[in-house]
Amino acid sequence: MRIAIEELSVALGGRDVLSDVGLIAAEGEIAGLVGPNGSGKSTLLRTVYRHLRPNAGRVLLASRDVRSLAPAEAARHIAALPQERGSDFEFTVREVVAMGRTPYKRAFAGDDEWDRAAVAEALERVGLGAHADRRFAQLSGGERQRVLLARAFAQQPDVLVLDEPTNHLDVQHQVELLALLREQRRTTLISLHDLNAAASLCDRLHVLHEGVLVASGTPREVLTPELLAKVFGVRAAVVEHPLTGDPLIAFDHRQAAP
Ligand SMILES: Nc1ncnc2c1ncn2[C@@H]1O[C@H](COP(=O)(O)OP(=O)(O)OP(=O)(O)O)[C@@H](O)[C@H]1O
Numbered sequence: 484m485r486i487a488i489e490e491l492s493v494a495l496g497g498r499d500v501l502s503d504v505g506l507i508a509a510e511g512e513i514a515g516l517v518g519p520n521g522s523g524k525s526t527l528l529r530t531v532y533r534h535l536r537p538n539a540g541r542v543l544l545a546s547r548d549v550r551s552l553a554p555a556e557a558a559r560h561i562a563a564l565p566q567e568r569g570s571d572f573e574f575t576v577r578e579v580v581a582m583g584r585t586p587y588k589r590a591f592a593g594d595d596e597w598d599r600a601a602v603a604e605a606l607e608r609v610g611l612g613a614h615a616d617r618r619f620a621q622l623s624g625g626e627r628q629r630v631l632l633a634r635a636f637a638q639q640p641d642v643l644v645l646d647e648p649t650n651h652l653d654v655q656h657q658v659e660l661l662a663l664l665r666e667q668r669r670t671t672l673i674s675l676h677d678l679n680a681a682a683s684l685c686d687r688l689h690v691l692h693e694g695v696l697v698a699s700g701t702p703r704e705v706l707t708p709e710l711l712a713k714v715f716g717v718r719a720a721v722v723e724h725p726l727t728g729d730p731l732i733a734f735d736h737r738q739a740a741p
Pocket residue numbers: 495496500518519520521522523524525526527
């Protein structure tokens with residue numbers, strides 16, 4: 484399903500955090516949000532998964548405003564991996580992932596065989612099939628991250644919204660997570676700080692700067708040395724990755740942009 488963000492403005496604490504942002508994630512497309520700290524990436528994603536209400540504009544899922552959907556219906560269509568994640572869950576890994584099935588159930592209904600199969604499959608996909616009975620609270624940050632991703636997969640949504648999902652992951656698990664996202668071919672909105680990961684994963688990138696969308700396009704179109712200097716304040720060369728052909732940003736770690 485396609486997501487369209489139209490003329491979206493959000494104010495928090497009396498301050499405009501997003502101003503007139505518009506972008507589209509086409510069916511099956513991976514759309515990346517990049518931008519410096521505080522540029523509004525999480526705010527945009529939180530508005531898509533309805534934790535925030537826009538002051539103006541709207542988010543359309545196919546042709547329907549997400550705010551018009553009932554909560555369970557919205558959750559059957561959109562699954563989120565937010566940045567603020569509970570750590571004190573007194574639940575097992577399997578129980579946390581099974582929460583992804585809630586939008587499909589009647590009140591107080593138990594898990595049926597479809598739920599159990601969806602949970603088992605989601606755990607296998609993130610490589611945690613052997614950890615189903617461990618306590619969530621006792622996992623490392625990266626393991627928790629993968630459990631919460633499995634919960635989003637178990638929700639079997641049309642759209643995935645992921646806020647910095649590679650946080651806490653070692654490089655191998657980052658690569659595996661990006662591969663999982665590529666192979667599932669689902670409409671995905673993802674914020675990433677790692678611009679090289681974004682360049683390799685995303686079909687299109689959208690750059691936020693101080694709450695304003697300043698560029699949209701393919702990674703090759705968007706990630707230019709000029710944009711990196713202007714928006715991120717860094718000096719960098721953009722070359723072709725010798726193994727993959729993706730754009731590869733070589734940052735100058737000695738000196739900021741003049
Ligand atoms: N509840 C709030 N009340 C007031 N201001 C807020 C609130 N939440 C976020 N902000 C502000 O909105 C701006 C955008 O924050 P947001 O978290 O969307 O940025 P971000 O691009 O995701 O940043 P980061 O890369 O650091 O995660 C920041 O200046 C932040 O301080």
